[in-house]
Amino acid sequence: MIEFTLDGRPASAQEGELLVHAAARNGVFVPTLCHDDKLEPYGGCRMCVVGVEGSPRPLPACATRVIEGMVVSTNSNVPQLQKTLTEMLLSEHLNADPGGRPNELVDLARELGAEAPLILPDAKREPYSDRNRLMGYEPDTCILCNRCVRYTQEVMQCSALSLEGRGPEARIVPTWERSWLDTECELCGGCLSVCPTGAIYEKFLEGAGVEERQLEQTKTTCTFCGVGCQIDLNVDPETKRIVKVTSKPEYVSNEGDLCVKGRFSFNFVHHPDRLTEPLVRGEDGALHPASWEEALRAAADGLKGVIRRHSAQAIGVLASARLTNEENYLIQKLARIGLGTNSVHSCEAT
């Protein structure tokens, strides 16, 4: 641990800790917009600047590491600078908050009492629309914090989003302004998950009529593959329907990252054709609801019948790619010892 001074009081930090975290642990909240712990320090939005003794200019707390004896202040001129920077960001939008989506800039402006003193004449960036049905992008809400682009480069390594151009024309677009589907995007939605303003958003939510802030979260495990990503199902409290899936950086197996299936393939849950109980085909050729016990017995009887008539070598076992290692282990046990066949395979092996 190292000692430093924060707003005149003694404080402590871990060796090499970012000032923004050390301040938070010592009870001082420093606002950030472009910072994301998943990404390399960037220091672009400047919202997190704090005074540091000996430095001619305030320093970004998101990119400055605490050193022994540092004297840090978040009062004096810092609140004014935060307010001015917020005003600046607001002046870049005709409507900073179009979709009613959670927007950290709008929250911050409310907290600091900041309003745009003018709207820049070139504020509105050309609208963007494309053919994908999952992710939308509203350029006018974007604050060019570059989090999404840095995520595509540093985490997902798809680089499917670009910070294009320089000066007033600079903007975020998928590669060469193509449809997301025509870039190297895999629709994992990761860029969307780091966007602080909702400029990139889930298209499902458009017109869903739910205030995103009121969604209820239920933590569960993605069932689509053996990685077992931890996810939060976001449920509309009124209709009890899942409206989106999110994840959190502190979830161990996936650190908040997901793939297209985990993030976007949840609609099956509400599909009318979804099976919700075991069915067994009866003498009449139709499927009938059954208990798990009955269903498993029917399956076992069927397998035994095959062994009797054709020997165990007539059976092959194909395991789903969704299974974990442990489940795959049990599957081969079932095949080799239970059924007596060595023909066992997982489709993940190909």
Add this chain to the structure above:
Amino acid sequence: MDVLRLATVLETMPRERTRLLDNLGRLRREVGPITPELSDALADHMRLRHGDVHEVTSFYSFLQVPVDAVRVCTGPVCDSRGARDRLDGHAIEVPCLGHCDLAPVVLHGDEVVGGVTYSTNGFLLEPDDLRVPPKLSSDDVVERLRGSGLTGMGGAGFPTWRKWDAVLREPGPRVVIVNADEGEPGTIKDRYVMELRPRLLLEGAVIAARVVEATELYIYLREEYATARARLEAALDDYRKAGLLAGLATSLVIGAGAYICGEETAMLESMEGRRGMPRLRPPFPAQSGYLGRPTLINNVETLAHVALILRGDWQPARLWSVSGAVGKPGCYEASLDVTLRELIDGYAGGLVGEPAAIVPGGAASGILPPAALDVPLTREALTEWGCGVGSAAVQVFPKEYSPLRLLAETMRFFAEESCQKCTPCRIGNRALHHVCEELEHGRAAMSRGQVEEWLDAMTLTSICGLGQAAPYPVRNAFERWPELFAPLGPAPVEEPASA
């Protein structure tokens, strides 16, 4: 697109990311302007993502423009001399082209329309002979630089010996970069050095490389300087033949139209094949620069002075670029404490007409009124006038050119050249440009108090010198020509908070 030609050219292109800018520049020259298809083809060849190449391509002004395009300079000096009248449907508008002594300037492809003439004096006129640099120990050289008092001529004015010493203290391998990206409006001096004394520059660069025991030497040259490029290449050939570059991998890196790449950390990013956006400091380039190696970055003129100092015939002096409403615009060697009047009358052929505003050292150095004609152009004296000496680019604007127009054009320049990375510079400069334009119509887009708060935030929270210094000319104009800003209302009574 000629696919066969593309395939042949691609085959010869290296795959290291550090060669991305170079590859893009070559593709543009040898195949055509960079289209999305060319960009993707290069990305596939270099095993980069399509988006990585898109981002970089779009950062520069010229990669998507044909090589034979007509480029009209609308920098402040050219603008004050009617450059915008030369814009027709085909020509593209570009910021200062570094030929302000010939304003208004138009480039057709690589050629300056109307040809290039020089108006100069001093060491620039001496024969550019190749001399073997003296064999001195690193300590000796650093000591002599220290004794000379030489400071950087690129704009920041940092003591040269101190930087060399700092790089030497870091473990190798080390790198030397010559900053030849000259882009500060009004500045023509580095072009004069490279076109007239390329061997003298290389002498300084080779000394720098030896002193800091560098294994690589780069010269980052702005794309618009085709003549300088040819002369540097010829001089490099001479050096190579004379065996003076043995053990030193030397290359020219050609920019692609982005003023900000003259900022040293933006230059490093650009050279590493990314968008030229400045890095956060610390670490400084001397500690961690090109590819993380200790890197010495010096301006062209600085290195020319180094060579002269070690040759033993140097008096403290610098090159002043003088342009605008003067009789003989050009690049003149004069003492460090010369006054505007001495420069203009003694070297630049006197004033033409009545001056209204004088910029002492480049866009961000501030704006002086004619009353300052007898102020010595030293850092100390100019600080009292709220100005800096910058890159010593003196630009004289006649009374027909309103200071408000000058300010509007200056802010437009900053807005368009801002790399976008940080909020205060990206938005502040755009807003100030807008405020000036509205004032030209007598309207107030913001109140004076708000403008002052925004200027403070720009100075204090911008990442690099562009955003930090951009408020200078605005504050100067407020003070010198308050009547122009009357619509904004009264200045705040309380001093705005400062660091």
